[in-house]
Amino acid sequence: MDKLKMLYGELQARGLKLTKQRSAIIKMLNKSRVPLTAEEIFLRIRETNDNTSLATVYRNLKTLVTAGLVVKTGLLEEKVQYRLASKPHSHDLICLGCHKVFELTQCPLEHLCEFIGQREGFTVTEHRIELYGYCQECGSQGKKKK
Amino acid sequence: MDKLKMLYGELQARGLKLTKQRSAIIKMLNKSRVPLTAEEIFLRIRETNDNTSLATVYRNLKTLVTAGLVVKTGLLEEKVQYRLASKPHSHDLICLGCHKVFELTQCPLEHLCEFIGQREGFTVTEHRIELYGYCQECGSQGKKKK
DNA sequence: CTTACTGCAAAAAGTTTGCACCAGC
DNA sequence: GCTGGTGCAAACTTTTTGCAGTAAG
Numbered sequence: 001m002d003k004l005k006m007l008y009g010e011l012q013a014r015g016l017k018l019t020k021q022r023s024a025i026i027k028m029l030n031k032s033r034v035p036l037t038a039e040e041i042f043l044r045i046r047e048t049n050d051n052t053s054l055a056t057v058y059r060n061l062k063t064l065v066t067a068g069l070v071v072k073t074g075l076l077e078e079k080v081q082y083r084l085a086s087k088p089h090s091h092d093l094i095c096l097g098c099h100k101v102f103e104l105t106q107c108p109l110e111h112l113c114e115f116i117g118q119r120e121g122f123t124v125t126e127h128r129i130e131l132y133g134y135c136q137e138c139g140s141q142g143k144k145k146k
Numbered sequence: 147m148d149k150l151k152m153l154y155g156e157l158q159a160r161g162l163k164l165t166k167q168r169s170a171i172i173k174m175l176n177k178s179r180v181p182l183t184a185e186e187i188f189l190r191i192r193e194t195n196d197n198t199s200l201a202t203v204y205r206n207l208k209t210l211v212t213a214g215l216v217v218k219t220g221l222l223e224e225k226v227q228y229r230l231a232s233k234p235h236s237h238d239l240i241c242l243g244c245h246k247v248f249e250l251t252q253c254p255l256e257h258l259c260e261f262i263g264q265r266e267g268f269t270v271t272e273h274r275i276e277l278y279g280y281c282q283e284c285g286s287q288g289k290k291k292k
Numbered sequence: 293c294t295t296a297c298t299g300c301a302a303a304a305a306g307t308t309t310g311c312a313c314c315a316g317c
Numbered sequence: 318g319c320t321g322g323t324g325c326a327a328a329c330t331t332t333t334t335g336c337a338g339t340a341a342g
Contacts (some may be wrong), residue, residue: 012342015296016296016297017295017296017297017340017341017342018341018342019296019297019298019340019341020340021297021298022297037331038331038332039331051298051299051300052298052299053298053299053300054331054332055298055299055300055301055332055333055334056297056298056299058331058332058333059297059298059333060297062332062333071221072221073221075217075218075219075221076218079331080226080331158317161321162321162322163315163316163317163320163321163322164316164317165315165316165321165322165323166315167322167323168322184306184307185306197323197324197325198323198324199323199324199325200306200307201307201308201309201323201324201325201326202322202323202324204306204307204308205308205322205323206322208307208308225306226306293342294341294342295340295341295342296339296340296341296342297338297339297340297341298337298338298339298340299336299337299338299339300335300336300337301334301335301336302333302334302335303332303333303334303335304331304332304333304334305330305331305332305333306329306330306331306332307328307329307330307331308327308328308329308330309326309327309328309329310325310326310327310328311324311325311326312323312324312325313322313323313324314321314322314323314324315320315321315322315323316319316320316321316322317318317319317320317321
């Protein structure tokens with residue numbers, strides 16, 4: 001729950017209010033092992049927090065992405081998904097079987113980035129890595145998905 | 147133009163026909179330095195190739211993505227974009243200034259992947275890396291975008 | 293109090309689909 | 318010729334917006 005406090009701090013630092021709906025969205029994303037679509041967030045929030053509108057979810061996701069607290073994913077999926085931005089430089093291991101997301105706490109590119117940038121004459125300011133495959137549980141089944 | 151031939155071969159190998167529209171889409175993606183949205187492709191194709199429908203562009207993009215010839219990108223942009231799948235394991239340097247995409251011909255993760263996978267108990271079958279920053283021309287301007 | 297945030301309903305944007313016709317192989 | 322591909326228009330899904338009312342700081 002420490003992470004949540006930090007996030008709330010981030011919000012206030014940017015002059016954003018901490019509304020019931022906004023905090024619900026953040027909590028939901030924080031709780032989920034899997035990235036969520038806007039609609040999924042909406043549905044889950046609604047279970048506890050009665051009248052909440054999908055429009056608000058969209059508005060907040062946009063705000064949070066702009067604020068850098070949330071990132072989009074899901075290029076391999078049908079729909080755009082959202083998840084909390086990870087701590088600086090952790091990346092994702094995404095299981096094609098169960099769709100869980102495992103975080104790499106150590107960035108494998110950290111040191112490579114500068115080097116690559118220099119070689120290509122490019123100033124790398126940000127990077128995104130997604131590793132796809134199968135986690136231990138989904139193991140070698142391989143074809144399981146869908 | 148060698149690349150195009152290869153792609154066409156890929157198509158036929160999968161029993162997909164090489165229609166005028168399909169080839170136009172591929173050429174367009176091949177020509178562009180920047181990933182394109184479905185609509186952009188449609189508009190550009192239409193300039194030369196009269197009556198073409200947006201629906202066909204969507205259908206083909208879907209087919210091509212499934213066939214593995216095209217990939218989605220654009221998590222940092224508003225809309226989903228498409229580009230030709232790169233040769234096995236090249237990755238992207240994406241300029242935040244001019245939006246051009248530079249390809250890394252050498253995969254920095256190649257050897258790291260297995261290692262990471264093992265350490266995390268994860269079988270990595272695929273990965274996606276996007277490096278963002280500024281290319282030489284856009285250089286240190288830094289704030290240029292928008 | 294002030295200003296940002298919200299819900300609702302309506303609108304816009306993006307994507308898919310049914311159908312009759314057409315074109316690669 | 319057969320089968321998959323296409324254009325068009327309509328349907329659908331996803332996302333955005335205007336507005337009046339509400340709540341956080």
